[in-house]
Amino acid sequence: MATPALELLFKHFPSAKFDYFIGYRPVAEIVRSYPQTRHIYLKRGGFETVRQIYELRKNRYDYVLITSGHSSWKSCLFANLLKTGCTIGDYEGNISFFDKATKRSRNSHRMTCNLLMVKNAFGINETTPAQPKVTISSPQNDAIIKEIVGTGKTVIGIHCGSRETQSYKRWPTEHFRQLLALIHQNNADAFFLIFATGTEQQEARVITNQSTHCSLILDKPLSIVMGLIQRCRLMIANDSGIGHLAAAVGTPTLSIFGPSDPGKCAPVGAHCRHIRAEGFCKPCIDGTVPSKCGETAECMAVLKPETVYKLVAGLLEETGH
Template identity: 25%
Template sequence: MHTLPDLNQLRRILVIQKQALGDVVLTTPVFTLLRKALPGASLHFLTNVPFAPLLEALEAVDRVWAYPYPASSLLGVFAFARRLRRQRYDLVIDYQGTTVPALLSFLSGARWRLGWGNVARRWAYNLFSQANRSEDYVAIQKCRALQAVGIEGLETQIQVSFSPEDLQRARTFLRSHTGGRERPVINLSVKSKRQARQWMPDRFARLNDLLAGRLNALVCFNVGPGEQDYVAQVARLCRRPPVILPRWPLTTFAAFLSLCRLHISHDNGVKHLAVAVGTPTISLFGPTNPRLWQAPGNARHLAVVGKAPCHPCDHRRCGWLVCLADIEVEAVLSLARNVLSR
């Protein structure tokens, strides 16, 4: 049994959350809490290359490590671990628990290594938290994990950063599509990486037409990696053509979301990015539990939860999709109208 570390000895701390977008963004409140508890500590964040620019200007983060190697590269793990060992970390916190983060934690040389207590790679850690077994908002779970090192408190404000150049690029793009006219901009994220979370394409198309027709909205579809064909398929079903966004860097996309009046999507990473930049959201929940993934007590962010006796199941695939089939287009439109009227 390991005793708790002395907080005064925690001068250099590394937090690991390599992926995915939503999980990375939901880790940012941890840095706010760490900064309050340890104002003199050097706080570092390790994540995958695409997400690193979103974190580099955050006030509580002193350094961002962008991990460049594929998960299959053991040589990459050992090469990166050598760089981490030179930092002489006192504490490493791994919120992911998969093979590469576990190896990096173990090889970091840190005296204290904190991980989730229910992961298979317990050999990598000497401190554990069971906070991820609760049904609390995931950002709260991550903060509660710090109780394992004697840090109390909760933070729920997620955040990302983007540059003035990113914001100018997004504004220029919008002006080219609005002609300077005042119209509410609504972003739709129509593709889910998990089949069981995928709302029907014809319903997204119908929603697009109603938002554009009844609410005079400029409706945009964002396109993630590998989503071009699916997004194009949904766009072809629309009677009113949506604006298909370019494949911007995530910082430019975050700036664009900050200019939107509303974002509508499945429960996915883009939703959390919209929350982080202060844009109201409507999230369509199929198999996932909104208590885990919806910020509590925030009226700017609404959840539409399909009714099904098996909800929540968190399955990756489903032959029925009863929960998502229960979500009607008119119900989502009504919520969107209410948001825009505020």
């Protein structure tokens, strides 16, 4: 969701070099592909974060930019501890300690917030589409990709998981299994690629159990995952990074939402859609799902496979498949 803002910076500062401090390891593969990337620092956590701050100080950055969506006060503290020339960020509430701050709109998508933050900080006045862009070049993986998707069938990608600490974003596994049965019942040539890693594998294996029209894609490098997603006719995912990757490479995408707000973080693209159960409480996510829901958010559990299938069928028809 920061890629449009990064592209804008690359355009206006072509000779600049960029370092990235990243808390979620898979993201590193995306920024590593940019020619402007100098170093990537992976957050180590705990006291090691303090040690990393002292390491980063030595780089004497001209600017430190915190992407939108993070805790304002924590982000501002981190940026100022780096002793940089200028801190840039957005904030909620009435006060911010960033040098160049943009007040965060409650109803704006994070991509729009990131773009606005960069435009305000550097005085850039131009119309820029809030459209993600991700490119990972991997010709050495083409043979693997062709082997997996070269079935001549209608290939549909499925991501039934989410980050381990956000398992409440996962649509029930049995719902996914029923959805795949409905799709295959009405599209006999449908073939499913089930993407999973880490703790998602258990759900993925349940979905593919005793199925002859599914293939598990487990713990593959991001370059292969993206190559496979590009060749899918449709990607169906929970609110997760996989959905955003699919949108960024132009694959029609359906995202299943529950506790989080699709208005702020749904994948964006010409053929991107999202669905959330009607008549439930407003998006409630703020670090953790409310205790009344337990590990599974009620708004995810009540969203029926038949309801989701109607949207899937419409997307397949809309995109000519």
